[in-house]
Amino acid sequence: MPRTDQSQSVTMNDGIDTFTVNMPPARSGQNEARILRIQARRSNLIQRVNLLNDRERTTIQQFKARCLAHGETPFLEELLVKMPPFTIPATADTLQYCEFQLVVYEKELEIWRKRRVLRQLYIDAAGSDEMDEGPYLDVFNFVKREGIYKGEKPDTLQGLLDLLVGLVKRMSSKPQPAGPKPPKSKEQKPLSLIRAFERIQVKRESLVTRLALSNKRYEDNLKTLDPFLDRIGCYGMKYQLLPPPPFIQITKEFLSEELVSFMAKELESFEAEFEEVRVERNRTEQFIEELEAGTVDVYAVRRELRARSFRTGSLAFTVEGIRDSWETVKGRRTKRK
Numbered sequence: 001m002p003r004t005d006q007s008q009s010v011t012m013n014d015g016i017d018t019f020t021v022n023m024p025p026a027r028s029g030q031n032e033a034r035i036l037r038i039q040a041r042r043s044n045l046i047q048r049v050n051l052l053n054d055r056e057r058t059t060i061q062q063f064k065a066r067c068l069a070h071g072e073t074p075f076l077e078e079l080l081v082k083m084p085p086f087t088i089p090a091t092a093d094t095l096q097y098c099e100f101q102l103v104v105y106e107k108e109l110e111i112w113r114k115r116r117v118l119r120q121l122y123i124d125a126a127g128s129d130e131m132d133e134g135p136y137l138d139v140f141n142f143v144k145r146e147g148i149y150k151g152e153k154p155d156t157l158q159g160l161l162d163l164l165v166g167l168v169k170r171m172s173s174k175p176q177p178a179g180p181k182p183p184k185s186k187e188q189k190p191l192s193l194i195r196a197f198e199r200i201q202v203k204r205e206s207l208v209t210r211l212a213l214s215n216k217r218y219e220d221n222l223k224t225l226d227p228f229l230d231r232i233g234c235y236g237m238k239y240q241l242l243p244p245p246p247f248i249q250i251t252k253e254f255l256s257e258e259l260v261s262f263m264a265k266e267l268e269s270f271e272a273e274f275e276e277v278r279v280e281r282n283r284t285e286q287f288i289e290e291l292e293a294g295t296v297d298v299y300a301v302r303r304e305l306r307a308r309s310f311r312t313g314s315l316a317f318t319v320e321g322i323r324d325s326w327e328t329v330k331g332r333r334t335k336r337k
Contacts, residue, residue, distance in 0.1 A: 031092045038090040038098050045084060045105060052109070053080045056116055063123045075165075076119065079172050081112045100248060100259065114146055115171045122168045133157045139164050193255055200263050207267070208244050211274060215241045218281050221288055222319060228291050228298070229322075242277055245270040280320065287323040300329045 060078045067074040084105045090098045121139045128135035140160065143149040149167060154160045219241065248266065290296050304325035 031095060034095050034099070035090045035092075038095070038102065041102050041106075042084075042086050042090075045102070045109065046086075048109060049081050049083055052113060052116060055120075056080060059116075059120055059123060063126075066123075066127050075169065076123075076172060079115065079119070081109065096248075100262070103248075114148075118142060118146075118148065118171055119168060122164055125164075133160050136160055136164060143167055193257065193260060194252060196260050197252065197255055197263070200260070200267055203267055203271075204245075204247055207271060207274060211242060211244060214274075214278060214281065218284070221285055224288055224292065225319065228296070242274075283327075284319060284323050287326060290326070296326055297329060301325050304329055 056078055057080075060076060063076055064074045084101075086101075088094050088098065088101075118139070121142055122136075125135035125139050136157075140149075140153055140163075143164070148171065149163070154163055247270075248263070287296075301322060305322065
């Protein structure tokens with residue numbers, strides 16, 4: 001089902017990790033309120049960095065003491081997060097950059113928190129007195145879940161240890177992301193940069209128009225579902241529409257190669273999301289065509305919906321859930337033939 005929240009995700013790559021930036025919704029109101037929000041978020045970010053670094057110091061001190069007690073050489077050093085250099089004051093002229101800077105730093109901090117969790121899990125496992133792979137399974141499950149490692153689990157304990165030690169060392173040796181570069185609003189912008197910015201703006205407007213048309217067509221199509229919904233007991237179900245993409249707003253005065261690259265990746269992410277929604281809506285249109293042709297088994301759909309709700313512990317009575325239930329029923333009948 002398409003997302004309907006007001007925040008959106010943008011995939012970025014800082015040269016180290018590929019990560020997703022959750023963009024805030026379009027902002028409105030007075031500049032004073034935006035400045036106060038920026039100052040509050042900066043203070044919160046600094047507190048989180050300090051807390052993360054304090055925990056790192058304690059963890060590494062304990063790790064080194066444990067290694068020395070067993071006559072081993074510790075292979076991990078403190079990996080502290082640098083304090084974000086909030087040197088540009090938040091003013092009416094720098095609001096756009098300051099908000100963009102916070103979005104990037106908040107996501108980078110989450111990446112560093114994940115690295116610290118990996119180190120902590122490994123250190124805890126290494127300090128266990130158990131002689132099997134049990135203590136290390138939590139570490140392996142973590143790297144698999146977080147996408148740090150995509151392969152299979154080694155067959156032997158030594159193979160598992162070698163894998164985890166290598167991952168911990170690799171994650172610990174990566175340099176800290178530098179964050180966004182400060183704007184240079186006084187300089188003349190290269191013509192190529194301005195043209196790239198203008199092309200992105202045109203594509204943004206096109207995407208907003210396409211999305212609005214898709215929403216209108218989707219809503220009109222779903223109105224034909226009402227009689228069918230009544231027959232299966234779904235009364236007053238609301239349709240989920242995708243809101244306009246909340247693009248981060250940048251003016252030409254604050255253009256930089258980094259910001260234009262960010263805008264391009266943001267647009268690419270929204271276009272990919274719209275394509276996923278378009279594919280889903282095409283499936284729903286095909287379902288509606290079958291309804292109009294009278295080929296949908298209402299009672300079979302109702303039974304499948306109830307079974308799905310029982311299995312998942314949540315209601316499956318959504319437009320997509322109804323459609324998927326009918327596709328499941330058809331799939332079963334095809335296998336029986």
